Amino acid sequence: MPSTQELFKAALQGDLAYFKELQSCDVDSHDSWLKVTYPKSGDNLLHSAARQGHVHLLKFFHEAGADLELPNFDGKRPLHEATQAGHLDCVKYLLSQDVSVDCLKRADWTPLMLASTKQDLVVIQTLVNFGANPSLRNKDGWNSFHLACREGFLPIVEFYHKYRGDLWDTVSKNGRTPLHTTALHGCYDVTLFLLENCGYSVDVKDSCGSTPFMDAMRSGHVNVGQLLLEKQQANIYEVDNVGYQALHQAAQAGHTESVKYLVETKGVEVDTPTTAGSTALAVAAKEGQLAVLEILLGAGANINSVDNKGRSALHIASGAHHAACVEILLQRGADITPDVAGNTPDKLAKKDSIVEMFERHKAL
The missing domain is CATH 1.25.40.20 (Ankyrin repeat-containing domain)
Known part of the structure; x- marks a missing residue:
């Protein structure tokens, strides 16, 4: 049987001819090379093919008897890999074979959650059409909408909100809303969308007592902070659990523009x-x-x-x-x-x- 390195090199390159020849020359043991895993990650050949977008290899391996649902050491299945890499053909093929659309990898991440960290709306729509549940939460309490808000790609946020209008009403295990997340990461367009379309209370606090306005200031996103003041009338003097105002947080983080805005513009x-x-x-x-x-x-x-x-x-x-x-x-x-x-x-x-x-x- 070929070495593990040789097998994975061929899978990486999408070399279907190599595997067909291997199968024809090694009829008695082809089942064994299909089950070979990479020592460090636990990946099998299907993980590699899905990650590289080689749908022809996925079909070949599956027809040869490989299990499409086997996880690697991180709990990732081929669907996780194809989704994360944005390979739509692989995603569609795997789903057509009735793999679990909401399978969990380590830390309870579904394929849809991984897709939500990217900017490929079509992959997300495909997963949802096959029944993926965007309200599921990972180990940290984040759902797919929350993750999409962090990335700041408005079309995906709009899609989720249209599909399920209640997804915005969620908090992570440390009490952070999607609005906190967009403010922290400076996602202006998504912050505006949330303020205009979702029912967040003014100065909603996380478990540390931080508000979205505080998050914007301590991250140096003055434009987002201004938006929260204008659209939500955020309290510029609100304090967290240890009595820090936005000024203290901005000073701690060293964001001079936030400090100047608070002191010189807002007094x-x-x-x-x-x-x-x-x-x-x-x-x-x-x-x-x-x-x-x-x-x-x-x-x-x-x-x-x-x-x-x-x-x-x-x-x-x-x-x-x-x-x-x-x-x-x-x-x-x-x-x-x-x-x-x-x-x-x-x-x-x-x-x-x-x-x-x-x-x-x-x-x-």
Whole structure:
């Protein structure tokens, strides 16, 4: 019998003549090579043929006795492979042979879910016509509509909504709606569609307390944030479970355009504290977001504001070893005063370069 590598190379290339010759020359053992699997993935020859779009091989293997439903180590069947790769002929052939249209791979993904991460509407329509259920949820609680919204391809979202008008009313296991997802990924057209055609409540929150507006801002999608303000009257001051507003989240992520929009265009108060007492300045200092730090200072942020433990942005930047942030804070006149535990910012410095920075500052 040929080696595994030889068999899969022929399947990869769609070499039907090779397999016909193999079958005719090896009548007694052809059943064994049909069952060969690739050691690392557990793929069989049908997986390879479906992935490459070789429908003629799928037919040949099936007629020779191969099982169209055998999964690989990831639980994927040939239909998963054909769907994910967008090979419509393979998808149609497999479905015509009555394979399970909603078969599950690892993490409970159906072929329709995989198709929903692409932009091939015809494949999705074909699966649905054969009975695929778009309301099924994967391990994380996402249905096919939710996945399509993440990808931001409007024709597929419109198709799902027309087919099943209730699919929008779903949340993932961490409480995230499709509207959260489109905002996070900056899918403007799909966000607009959802706002105009679905019944999401204003500032719907996920399990962390984040709203779609917060997601848009912390991802730097100002245009989507504006859309949520205009179409849904989102609350720009809404807070999540730890008291973060959109400004805190944008500062943490380092999205300067979001920070500028919130502070300069919308006039958001820069020194509003979180539940722990941290201002956006301290949040930016913790993450080493130097550009955000400078924007906030330019907008009048209190450089010496402290959190519930008496720590200033200088404490935070020093303890997090962000030398550039320490330097700008010292240059702008930040105080070297102790927190409630008696620690001054310089005592939290571990890097020699930051220690030297404090020593130079004290010597002035």
